[in-house]
Amino acid sequence: MASLVLPGGAATGIGSLPGTDIVEAQRIVLGELPDLPHLPELPARGPGADMIGRGAAFLVDLPVELYAARWRVASRGGRDLRVARDFLDRDLDTLTEQASEYEGLVKIQAVGPWTLAASLDLPVGGALLHDPGAARDLAGSLAEGLRAHVQNVRARLPHATVLLQLDEPSLPAVLAGHIPTESGFGVLRPVENTTARDALGELITAVEAPVVVHCCAADVPFAVLREAGAAAVSIDLSLVTDLDGLGEWLDAGLGLFAGVQAAAPATMAESIRGVWRKLGFPLEQMSGQVVVTPPCGLAGTAQSQVVKVLTACREAAHQLVG
Numbered sequence: 001m002a003s004l005v006l007p008g009g010a011a012t013g014i015g016s017l018p019g020t021d022i023v024e025a026q027r028i029v030l031g032e033l034p035d036l037p038h039l040p041e042l043p044a045r046g047p048g049a050d051m052i053g054r055g056a057a058f059l060v061d062l063p064v065e066l067y068a069a070r071w072r073v074a075s076r077g078g079r080d081l082r083v084a085r086d087f088l089d090r091d092l093d094t095l096t097e098q099a100s101e102y103e104g105l106v107k108i109q110a111v112g113p114w115t116l117a118a119s120l121d122l123p124v125g126g127a128l129l130h131d132p133g134a135a136r137d138l139a140g141s142l143a144e145g146l147r148a149h150v151q152n153v154r155a156r157l158p159h160a161t162v163l164l165q166l167d168e169p170s171l172p173a174v175l176a177g178h179i180p181t182e183s184g185f186g187v188l189r190p191v192e193n194t195t196a197r198d199a200l201g202e203l204i205t206a207v208e209a210p211v212v213v214h215c216c217a218a219d220v221p222f223a224v225l226r227e228a229g230a231a232a233v234s235i236d237l238s239l240v241t242d243l244d245g246l247g248e249w250l251d252a253g254l255g256l257f258a259g260v261q262a263a264a265p266a267t268m269a270e271s272i273r274g275v276w277r278k279l280g281f282p283l284e285q286m287s288g289q290v291v292v293t294p295p296c297g298l299a300g301t302a303q304s305q306v307v308k309v310l311t312a313c314r315e316a317a318h319q320l321v322g
Contacts, residue, residue, distance in 0.1 A: 004163065004210035004231035006255050007105060008287040009321035010035035011313035014214060014234065014259070015109040015165065016297030017306055020045045022094045030098055032310035035317075036291060038107035038165075039095050039153075043299050048084035051167060052119045055111030057084040058145030062138065064120065072121035073128065096156040103159040110146055112166035112213065113139035113199050114174045114191065126182040129174065129191070139199040143206040150209045165212045165234065166203075171196065172219045193224050200228035212257055216296045222249045232257055236295035237275060247279045250289060259295035262308065265315035268292065272320065292317040 012033050017025045017040045025040040043050045048057070052071050056064040063077035071080075099106065111119075117129040117138050128134050146164065153162050173179055177190030204211045213225050214234035222245035225233055232255025240246055250256060258275075260268045269292075276286050292313045298306055 002204075002208060002210040002231065004212075004255055005105075006232075006288060006291055007035045009317045010105075011292040011310070011317040012036040012107055012257070013038050013040070013310060013313075014216075014293055014295075014297045015039075015167065016041045016043055016051075016299035018042075018044060018299055018301055018303045022091050023098075026091075026094050026098050028307060028310070030102075032307060032314060035314075036105050036107060036163075037099065037102070038109065039091060041091075041109060041297070041299075045087060046083075047080060049087045051111050052116065053080070053084045054088060055116045055142070056120065057081065057088050058110055058149055059138070059141045060144040060148075062141040067121075070121055071119070072125075073123050073134075075123070092152065092156060095153075099157055099160070101159060102157055104161065105163055106153075106157060106160045107163045107165055107212070108149070108153055109165040109167060109214075110142075110149070112168035112171065113142050113203060114196055115168050115170040116142065118170045118174055118179045121182075127179060127188065129179055130181075130188055132195075135191075136199065139203060143203040146203065147206050147208065150207050162209050163212060164207055164209050165214055166200075166230075167214045169214075169216055171213075171215055171221060171224075172217045175221055175224070176219070193221070196221075197224045197228045200225070200230070204229040212255065214257070216259065220245070222246060225249075226252060226254065231255055232291075234293060235259055237271065238295065243275075243279060246275075247281075250279065250281060253289070255289055255291065257291045257293050259293045260313075260316070261295060262305075262312045265312050265319055268312060268316035269319035272316075287321045290317075290320060292320070 029037045063074045065074035066080040117135045120128045179188045210231040212232035213230045216236040218239045234257035236259040
């Protein structure tokens, strides 16, 4: 597990923003989140800019295509995959142009192996997750692609420390056996915790960078993520019911990206302090372990509200210091 040192009183975004202008989106992120900026994702640009299309662009020797509005494994990559990679290249070029001299922690995002396996179809139909061998191959392919991605970003931002965020919104459903079959009348068998842990752990080891796992669900599998070697977890603080699991996570000295709804910064900060007090940790420990974020991506937020949301996160984070 690569170590992670968080800047005190930092805020960041989950990833997605509204709109289609990557130059403006990156400018906003660097301006509003100077202590922990991220590479924005703009799914409004269409297929290939979405979470699954972008994730597929990282796969090595595993081409994909769009079919009936879903991504599936293909015999060879075509226009859809080229579009996804073109979006990624343009976004990275923009990050390089605006932040090549940036010093500090910078975050990049990619869909995790289990959410991708639950969302990507086999050529014959049905989620790739249905085939354990294919799911293993997918995880290995993604690990190889993300290792190269991290190295690419490091070369572009030589003064920065790269943090990789894995988006795993479907992981709890994968573990619980709640992913529907193609017909919708059944569900796929659950993936064992140890299997999920091992695939995540191999990916985290491969990328040679600290990893934060984003999971905006009530049943975040803290133990699986901790044993896999994640350096931080990103959650919607209002949804979490497993306070014991969260307490064990924090007691291990790991990072918490605390997602809170935009409000007055003092209110946001107090909601985080409230959980911290309930868990029994000293408040002075908080600023070194906590980063303030929105609860989830902002793709569905009105463009006029994005700056207000990010500003509120930044000001709330500043109030956690001291």
